[in-house]
Amino acid sequence: MTSVSTPSARGIMPKPGRRLPLAALLIMALMGFILIATETMPAGLLPQIAHGLNVTEGTAGQLVSAYALGTVVLTLPAMALTRGMARKPVFLVGILGFFLANTVAAISADIALTLAARFVAGAFSGLLWGMLAGYARRITAPELAGRALAIASIGTPLGLAVGTPLGSWLGTTFGWRWSFGILSALTILTAVLALIIIPNAPGQRAESRISIAKVFTIPGVAVILVVIFVWMLAHNTVYTYIASYLRAAGMSLTVDVALVVFGVSALIGLWITGSLIDRAPRLLVLASVSLFMIAGVIFLLGSHSLIAVLLALVLWGVAFGGAAPQLQTAISEASGENADMANSLLGVAFNIAIFAAGVLGAVLITVYDGMVLPALMIGLAIAALVIVVTARRSAFPARH
Known part of the structure; x- marks a missing residue:
């Protein structure tokens, strides 16, 4: 019996269509919103975080520094390790790793563990940011690539305009851990939507690396x-x-x-x-x-x-x-x-x-x-x- 070799069976991803994959791009934008809000939110909650962890505000401020340091130190090795892999599995692993690190930061009562969790969250954030632009372009027709990237990037200004003030309000009203917890819940929602809606795309060809x-x-x-x-x-x-x-x-x-x-x-x-x-x-x-x-x-x-x-x-x-x-x-x-x-x-x-x-x-x-x-x-x-x-x-x- 002769088997039929389909594109999916050979590992070849379908070519992007001539229309914008709007739903997939908006999910990427949602993840960008979460990343920006998570990075900047501690700056508006330093007194509450310092009191909750029994540290000074200067020490609490290192939650921002630890996040950025994780991004700087581990983004390039993570991208080098994963650039040949199919994009969707890497994207999902990045989201779930970010979720776990952010959840630990939300429930931790120890400043060292919280800083370590922020460092790991920054590392996964760097991986996600590093691949978002290429992923958005790969699932979109070339002539629409710039517009696709603009849509996928809308989470950045939204995170600055809405995410940071909202996180500060939630933290002030209900407690700073609620702000982290809500972002973790949004992260899981994003993972589910990405699993269902965002199409896969190939990694970088070995000969071009x-x-x-x-x-x-x-x-x-x-x-x-x-x-x-x-x-x-x-x-x-x-x-x-x-x-x-x-x-x-x-x-x-x-x-x-x-x-x-x-x-x-x-x-x-x-x-x-x-x-x-x-x-x-x-x-x-x-x-x-x-x-x-x-x-x-x-x-x-x-x-x-x-x-x-x-x-x-x-x-x-x-x-x-x-x-x-x-x-x-x-x-x-x-x-x-x-x-x-x-x-x-x-x-x-x-x-x-x-x-x-x-x-x-x-x-x-x-x-x-x-x-x-x-x-x-x-x-x-x-x-x-x-x-x-x-x-x-x-x-x-x-x-x-």
């Missing part, structure tokens, strides 16, 4: 990573210490309201990016970095005007909202079949910028005050803009 060191040497990759670090260093320094700026400016505007304005504006920026990224990727990056710089100028010159500060928050949010898909698209296009490894480098660069922003911002506001932050924002934005303008061949070409 190169070492991490060689990924750096791919034309355009190193340049894009420098832009990511410079831009995100500026963003995270201002975002982390926005309270210091508002206080120095004498604003009656609260931090919560400022961050909500920023987050809503970021959603607008993401929508604009999703509409244009497949047609004008270079123009979008140039416009976003320019808007970011203009926001810094308005923060600096209009610091005594509530309307001016609100306008700067809006421009900042619009500029930052599309940054993730813009930069992920640029590095994916530059790196080709090594996009997963390149995107893992993107995540590492982002988290190194978070580390550096915390230290740099603390030094600046101690030596000066919050009004130095817009000056830093402007200076670093100019540096990023110069790099983007000059890197028009392989890093930020006019067309894909």
